[in-house]
Amino acid sequence: xxxxxxxxxxxxxxxxxxxxxxxxxxxRLRVTSDFPEVQPxxxxxxxxxxxxxxxxxxxxxxxxxxxxxNSVLLGILIKAVGRGTRNLMDAxxxxxxxxxxxxxxxxxxxxxxxxxxxxxxxxxxxLLMLATTLADQGKPFDFYYGGRSRNDLPRLTDVRALxxxxxxxxVVTTEDGTEGIQGLVTAxxxxxxxxxxxxRIYTCGPNGLMKALATLAEQFGLSGxxxxxxxxGCGFGACLGCVVQQVDGTYALCCKNGPVFRxxxxxx
Amino acid sequence: MVxxxxxxxxxxxxxxDNPLLTASGxxxxxxxxxxxxxxxxxxxxxxxxxxxxxxxxxxxxxxxETRGGMLNSIGLQNIGVETFLxxxxxxxxxxxxxxxxxxxxxxxxxxxxxxxxxxxxxxVDAVEVNVSCPNVKRGGLQFxxxxxxxxxxxxxxxxxxxxxxxxxxxxxxTSPVPLAQAAExxxxxxxxxxxxxxxxxxxxxxxxPRLATTMGGLSGPAIRPIAVRVVYQVAQAVSIPVIGIGGxxxxxxxxxxxxxxxxxxxxxxxxxxxxxxxxxxxxDLESYLARKNIAHLSDLVGQLKLWEDKE
Numbered sequence: 001x002x003x004x005x006x007x008x009x010x011x012x013x014x015x016x017x018x019x020x021x022x023x024x025x026x027x028r029l030r031v032t033s034d035f036p037e038v039q040p041x042x043x044x045x046x047x048x049x050x051x052x053x054x055x056x057x058x059x060x061x062x063x064x065x066x067x068x069x070n071s072v073l074l075g076i077l078i079k080a081v082g083r084g085t086r087n088l089m090d091a092x093x094x095x096x097x098x099x100x101x102x103x104x105x106x107x108x109x110x111x112x113x114x115x116x117x118x119x120x121x122x123x124x125x126x127l128l129m130l131a132t133t134l135a136d137q138g139k140p141f142d143f144y145y146g147g148r149s150r151n152d153l154p155r156l157t158d159v160r161a162l163x164x165x166x167x168x169x170x171v172v173t174t175e176d177g178t179e180g181i182q183g184l185v186t187a188x189x190x191x192x193x194x195x196x197x198x199x200r201i202y203t204c205g206p207n208g209l210m211k212a213l214a215t216l217a218e219q220f221g222l223s224g225x226x227x228x229x230x231x232x233g234c235g236f237g238a239c240l241g242c243v244v245q246q247v248d249g250t251y252a253l254c255c256k257n258g259p260v261f262r263x264x265x266x267x268x
Numbered sequence: 269m270v271x272x273x274x275x276x277x278x279x280x281x282x283x284x285d286n287p288l289l290t291a292s293g294x295x296x297x298x299x300x301x302x303x304x305x306x307x308x309x310x311x312x313x314x315x316x317x318x319x320x321x322x323x324x325x326x327x328x329x330x331x332x333e334t335r336g337g338m339l340n341s342i343g344l345q346n347i348g349v350e351t352f353l354x355x356x357x358x359x360x361x362x363x364x365x366x367x368x369x370x371x372x373x374x375x376x377x378x379x380x381x382x383x384x385x386x387x388x389x390x391x392v393d394a395v396e397v398n399v400s401c402p403n404v405k406r407g408g409l410q411f412x413x414x415x416x417x418x419x420x421x422x423x424x425x426x427x428x429x430x431x432x433x434x435x436x437x438x439x440x441x442t443s444p445v446p447l448a449q450a451a452e453x454x455x456x457x458x459x460x461x462x463x464x465x466x467x468x469x470x471x472x473x474x475x476x477p478r479l480a481t482t483m484g485g486l487s488g489p490a491i492r493p494i495a496v497r498v499v500y501q502v503a504q505a506v507s508i509p510v511i512g513i514g515g516x517x518x519x520x521x522x523x524x525x526x527x528x529x530x531x532x533x534x535x536x537x538x539x540x541x542x543x544x545x546x547x548x549x550x551x552d553l554e555s556y557l558a559r560k561n562i563a564h565l566s567d568l569v570g571q572l573k574l575w576e577d578k579e
Contacts, residue, residue, distance in 0.1 A: 241331030
């Protein structure tokens with residue numbers, strides 16, 4: 001029941017927000033240098049207002065982490081979907097926000113297998129961190145990145161650079177065809193798997209995408225992990241609000257047992 | 269030399285170092301958050317509600333944020349009393365916070381079995397009887413809404429345990445007074461109020477309720493005025509100590525409850541935003557007492573002055 005505690009509550013200072021498009025931006029937060037290492041797939045709970053509305057913090061994957069001389073700079077990819085996320089997109093440099101983390105369990109990347117990263121829209125955030133880690137380790141990976149349209153592919157430039165650095169293949173899709181291949185991101189992946197591609201799959205994106213990938217993985221005998229998202233009350237295991245149903249019929253906490261789960265654990 | 273203000277609380281057979289407890293369902297069993305919040309700064313911890321056997325809880329979605337609060341229908345998910353006693357309680361004994369075990373059942377027999385199980389356990393400083401959780405479709409809901417049923421239940425539980433017993437009241441009743449009086453007559457040592465307020469929210473895109481169970485319990489600052497009102501009504505009607513619960517975020521909120529008649533309080537939903545909330549409140553309470561030159565926090569209990577009262 002008790003995992004080794006490795007998270008805390010931090011006061012971060014806003015460096016600024018880099019806008020990628022109308023709805024996406026990267027919030028840059030500076031914290032003290034004792035901020036722990038973040039496993040790709042882990043997340044933080046960020047307060048999005050000073051008062052009582054919005055009331056709860058919001059959960060975000062850590063997309064980038066840069067350890068500097070006396071501080072740590074975190075990059076948080078934000079999609080402005082509501083008041084909380086809009087507040088963060090509009091945060092001014094110098095503002096202070098409290099963030100709790102790093103929370104949860106991240107991806108368990110397997111040294112032996114080739115790796116296939118599949119991102120849907122803002123789900124690219126934890127996979128950006130994973131790609132950075134793999135590139136640093138000199139491990140090749142293929143990256144499949146899909147979105148509704150070209151404006152739903154935030155940080156595509158960084159994904160492209162990392163994939164090239166790792167010597168892997170980048171496949172980009174948009175449903176409306178405004179970037180890359182038209183259609184869903186699962187289509188080119190399926191085609192490549194049928195041609196004999198193998199690898200361990202890591203994904204984050206809409207539930208429909210992750211469920212489809214779990215099915216594909218099972219079909220081709222591949223292993224894989226998904227970084228799930230749920231509404232969260234606290235993010236650290238106190239409220240029991242974020243449960244996901246497992247195949248064995250029990251509930252797991254997305255914040256504490258996840259957010260990364262193996263494909264075969266989840267009742268999709 | 270200025271004497272440090274006294275924050276200790278005398279609840280009869282339960283004594284607290286300070287009036288701040290954590291509310292059931294908001295801090296697990298306390299131990300797992302010992303690194304996030306200094307447990308020695310708490311007057312006490314009220315555990316997640318325990319049942320005889322573990323309970324899995326309701327299907328998701330279980331929570332929904334509201335303006336100034338949240339709805340929940342967790343469904344009493346808990347590890348069961350045996351796992352708590354074996355795996356958690358030993359660790360809790362290392363902290364100065366009092367341990368109050370919240371318990372519930374679906375029949376009087378279940379409540380009594382739990383109370384009896386805990387009666388001989390050292391390290392359990394009190395029990396809090398949950399008769400008011402609105403998330404369960406049977407059992408508990410009825411006891412807390414009917415004074416006669418509540419009286420019978422508490423009387424039975426009273427016979428199985430000599431631990432200090434708190435009865436936690438529901439706000440989802442026409443008046444809390446008959447229920448508070450029934451609990452007191454039946455032998456409760458303290459009343460805590462309130463549990464969550466029955467509420468509902470609907471997603472206008474999907475047309476579905478935001479909670480899988482349709483209705484759930486509202487908590488947070490939004491309910492504080494209801495909680496203060498119930499504490500006031502109950503404190504006027506009983507002689508036993510009252511513990512106030514409902515939307516506490518700040519020292520000022522705590523003081524409201526004390527003035528209304530509560531001797532101690534529980535902080536709940538606020539912990540989701542900031543687990544250190546009780547520690548901040550304590551510092552602010554100490555400052556307040558120093559500023560107002562009040563020696564003992566408990567001097568403020570029930571000091572509400574109605575408009576018709578003389579100065």
